[in-house]
Amino acid sequence: MEGKDMLSWEQKTLLSELILGLEAAKKLQTRHGQAPSPSPSSSPAAETDEILMKQIVSSYERSLLLLNWSPSVQLIPAPVTVVPVENSGGIPESPASINGSPRSEDFADGGGSSESHHRQDYLFNAKKRKMLPKWSEKVRISPERGLEGPQDDVFSWRKYGQKDILGAKFPRSYYRCTHRSTQNCWATKQVQRSDNDPTVFEVTYRGTHICSQAIAPPPPTSPEKKEDTRPTKSIIITQKPKDLLQSLKTNLTVQTDGLDDGKDVFSFPDTPPFYTYDIINGDFGHVESSPIFDVVDWFNPTVEIDASFPTFLHESVYF
DNA sequence: CGCATTTGACCTAG
């Protein structure tokens, strides 16, 4: 039946919506380009408009590209190996993390089993989660800090579980975004301390943050002390930020272990990425770009991303 | 008090 294009109707709808929007934006852009700014006095405004339109168009394009690219959302978002630790054994890392067969079973709520309402939710979440992008990085903490878990990001995580893993000395901790319920942010991460090197943690992220925290940590309009913008968490990563950044830029150790096909090499987009933020900690710049959120289903219009989007490609990472 | 963590039970994939 639907052999190649197995998109759910939601995805199709989204697709057509995006196409529509893209067309409109393009038209607008064209027209704008043909007719120079009506008010010559305010040229900066025109520039802003142009930027805006470009942004819109490229956003649409990217979205479409993503959708077409991988029907089952298998984008790996710029995995950054933080510490160039040599792979001690390698990660087992479920090779078939993405199943490629997104059978869109609808949840016919049938009559009778209302008891399993939250169970369905569980199932639903599990299924949904499976489609989320996944990547991992190794983080070395500085021992003198005595910190237990590495917190290399500015996100607020909430621990929701801990498990002893077979063959691992240390338990694995499970975290999810604090704003899961409030903002539908389904990003999770799990932290596993390395067996041999207890200063190394392996952090596996799953899903991308869509919460507002993901985008705008500090408001740029208030030139106050920018030191305390981060929430009490001191970044603890690594020893040489310079070399690290250098190697990141040149080498970019991409650890795409979540790819089962082994073919989906994520190349950085040439278009201005979705957003980049960086920790201005004097320590390390962590650049993360987000792929698509799994658009499969949420009709939550309250997620406003654009409002906090002004920092567009600012590179304040110092080398 | 409202949040986060702990921790055993529960669930599911393989």
Next chain:
DNA sequence: CTAGGTCAAATGCG
């Protein structure tokens, strides 16, 4: 069945 992942009640903490 087992191992890994998640839930949720209990507990802790500011």
